[in-house]
Amino acid sequence: MVFISSQWSLTKVKYFFTKKGIRLEGISEFLLPLYVKEIHSRKDSPLVLQSDRNVTVNARNHMGQLTGQLTVGADAVEAQCKRFEVRASEGEKVLFSADEDEIIIGADRLKVTGTEGAVFGHSVETPHIRAEPSQDLKLESPTRSLIMEAPRGVQVSAAAGDLKATCRKELHLQSTEGEIFLNADIIRLGNLPMGSFSSSPSSSSTPRQTIYELCVCPNGKLYLSPAGAGSTCQSTSNICLWS
Incomplete structure (x- = not known):
């Protein structure tokens, strides 16, 4: 039995007392709080x-x-x-849940359609981040640092395009226990400073230098030095001393 503790006004409404409670047909307006155990509509009508x-x-x-x-x-x-x-409609799978400690998104895929992407104030834990087909994927931190960590490694790949990493100051590639392996048909290092090396007085008849040696300073900075019969890299190069 359903009990109603309220006053109501009915306009063109038919109401019936049944074994299951009160059945109202029409639009009902309640002027005071309504206390009921269950409210439901007919099977072929929505509840409004x-x-x-x-x-x-x-x-x-x-x-x-x-x-x-x-x-x-x-x-x-x-x-x-x-x-x-x-x-979900079946009632078993949780698509979204939130409490004071965490927010869980149980859908197989989280899609962000905004032009500005998604902004996270703190850390994000996920096994996979990708962009839509024919769209660029950008991971950036405008004012702070961007850190990607994983216990078994981080893989960044672009199967059908270029991979570009840019920063305002320094870009560090560091391997504490392994090696940094660059595997490509062509490896280009642009805008490297040019060091100076002279084993003999230069003359106007000396052909123009077209081959250079890639040198590494003790502090890790790279520079180019004119190639010779032997190595022309010098730790006392002006590039290393003033870098």
Whole structure:
């Protein structure tokens, strides 16, 4: 049996008392709070709750204390509870859940369609990040550093395009226990500074230098030195001393 503790005004409404409670046919307007155990519509009709301001659904415990609240307003939908869940139509798989400690997205795929992408204020843990086909993938930190870590390695690949890493200051590639392996048909290092080396006085008849040696300073900086019969790299090069 359904009990109603309220006053109501009915306009063109038919109401019937049945074994299962009260059945209303038409639009019902309740002027005071409505207390019921269950509200449902006919199988072939939707259930509509309408208000000029907002619709609020409260859940209370046996002591009358508020334990959950759902408010549908003109500007937002707000939920206040210990845990909020969105489940699939079957009711078993949790698509989204949120509590004070964490937010879980249970969908197989999270798609961000905004032109500005997704902004994360703190760390993000995920096994896979990719862009849509024919779209660029950008990972950037405008004012801070960008760190990618994984216990078994980080793989960055571009199967059908270029891979580009740019920064304002220094780019560090560091391997603490292994090696840095560059495997490509052509490896280009642009804008390297030119060191100076002279084993004999230069003359106007000396052919123009076209072959250079790649040198590494003790501090790791790279520079080019004119190639000779032997190595022309010098730790006392002006590039190493003034870098």
